[in-house]
Amino acid sequence: MRSLLIIRMEKNIYDPDQIASGMIYPELLLGNNGYQVLVADGDDSSTAVLKMLSEADAAILDLPIEDIPDWEKLLCQARPIPMLWWCSPDTASESVEACETEIAIDGILTPTMRDRELHWALHFAARQCIERQQWISERKQLQSRLEERKWIDMAKGILADMKQISEAEAYDILRKKAMNERKRMVDVATAIVKAHQLLQS
Template sequence: MKTRVLHVHDIPTPKCRVDQKLKELNYRVSSIEANAMDTLKSTRFEFMVLDVPACRLKQWLYEANNHYNVPLVWWCEERKPATAVPHDKIDGVLCCGMNDNELQWSLLVSIKNYQRRLHLEREYSFLATKFEERKVVDNAKIMLSTINNMSETKAYEMMRTQAMAERRKLVDVAQSVLAGVQDSRRPMERTPSRRNG
């Protein structure tokens, strides 16, 4: 079965057409205009080749990441030598001067880069969540130790014991502690007293 490639362009490169090159290499290529990218969301592709100028690469990369979860390869027609990485979401770069073998290898490297990028994004998300949970637990621990005039270690053990007894996550208990403290600090609303007429 042929590898499916989505060729996305806003102003197609006329001199060295990437869609034709990929078809010659036995890829199954679908070409669409960049502003119609969301119309093929239900179709599966193994690659996306962005055939766009460098000045609009960031814009279309953002769109591509919103609609697809595939390796993103930039077809570079720029005449100037690259002085910096075009963007951190680009998994590979193809250019007109590459021969067939170089194109194939670049696409294989792009898959590896994509897998590495996905792994790093997941790891970052996991660590960011853990860090936020740690901040909540630390804030609750400090709050409990201040209110109950006990050490932070004792406050932490108290929350941990409660979490185990209630079969809840420690962060959930910590959020309950913080919410309870906030509720107790709010001024009580006075209910209007009824006058006897």
């Protein structure tokens, strides 16, 4: 992971007094530790941000917590990428309740981190992102299976009621019909349920 995209709401103009007083900007810290840094700020359109995103290995969100969900949604729609929150005095000024928001953050970076800490935080964020994507994929598959099961159970109930047979026998009828028509069972079940609903109305 070498190329990082920093996203913030407003254009950052380096204040020499703030730097002298110890204020650390993420692009300076990361750039000084060998990372290639791109910066998207409030002046950039979402199209420009997405173009920069295509060149980045991870996104660093230099934002207050309440602004993260909108960016998270945009980034997740574009492509799976590790997202880390830049936790600084400016971005962490919200109340504890803001931390309860469900956001897909894979890691946290702070201004006090040293080179090895930055490396490991980014490494673990990349692993966390992969695990998050696998979880999302498994969740979608499970939801799809549950939806299919719902249609099959409704069709079984309709067949069992109409033919005065057990649900096990209705399931066999569905299975055989699907095999004969070379269709998925859920497609046959959906057709039966929709036809029944049409006849009922």
